Amino acid sequence: MQTDVTRLIQSHRSIRKYIDKPIPEEVLEDVLACAQWAPSSHNVQAYSIIVVRSAEKKKQLAQLCGGQKWVETCPVFLVFCADFYRLKLTCDMRGTELLADEVENMLVAAVDTALAAENALVAARSHGLGGVMIGGIRNQPEDVARLLQLPELTAPIMGMCLGYPDQDVEQKPRLPQRAVIHEEEYRTEHLPAALEEYEAISAEYYSRRTKGELTEGWTRQMADYLKKPRRQHLGDFLRQQGFPLK
Incomplete structure (x- = not known):
């Protein structure tokens, strides 16, 4: 038995073309509030979200994401980052040490970030927006980190284009x-x-x-996709950002 929420979730499509209409601030605020109410392991909340509206910055990010033009043309681009910098400050405040090299901590950060992103996308769609997740934000993470002034112990995990749809695409079938x-x-x-x-x-x-x-x-x-190594530079980038993974 479906509900309005389950129908919305099951009608997911990736939207890459948007009409020339800004997203009202109150709508974006609601979307971001929903992102923050995603589940979080032990309430660690190991993520941050960078809201990008600048046309020039979106243009640069589009190139860093592999020439994905919809990053440039969407009204709002969100960058979801795994974030232990804020948690390091918390540990420093209380005189304890952050064990950033724990694989479990990196997994928690990645999962927390993904859950927040999914909440944001579903909330955005409930407001009539469309969007698409952008894994290409990890193509050149050092340049992304420099552009967005990401501090140590943070890393871009995914991007998200948001806007009012200007296309009606067919839904891609899922596995049985x-x-x-x-x-x-x-x-x-x-x-x-x-x-x-x-x-x-x-x-x-x-x-x-x-x-x-x-x-x-x-x-x-x-x-064909899985037989090739992908983004092998990410390990070095994470170590440079202060994640000396074991």
Whole structure:
């Protein structure tokens, strides 16, 4: 049985084109308040959000994200950062040491940041906005950190374009539930058939969306995507930012 909220969540689409209309301040304030009310492990709240409206700064970020023009053209671009700088100040205030090299702490920061971002996107959509997550914010993290003046113990995790939609895109199909949802224990016997089914569904979707230019489905795309190293510079960047990961 669906509710208004579940219908909104299940109608998700990534929106990359926006009409020339600013986001009212009270709407953005509500979106950001919702981000802050996301769950947080032990209430650590290990994230910060940079709100970018400057046309010049968005233009630079668009290039740093791999030439994604919608970063430049969206009315508001949010940068969600893992943040232990504020927690270091907290520890300094109380005379304790922050163990920034703990893998658990980095995981908490990444999860907290992602939960806040998802809350923000759902809240934005409830106001009639559209958006898209931007993983390309991690392409050149040192330059992003310099541009946004990120202090030590912070790192950009994802960006988010927000604006009023100027496109009506088809919803991208998701994996069959039986490939994702398991009762009581992880079951593997039905996965090959579910993946083949999804390959056919997703191949048909991509072929239709690209007018035949892309005919490979999800499994073939993932097999190609995951065989290549990606953003190998992130480890060095995190260490430079004060995260001496074990």
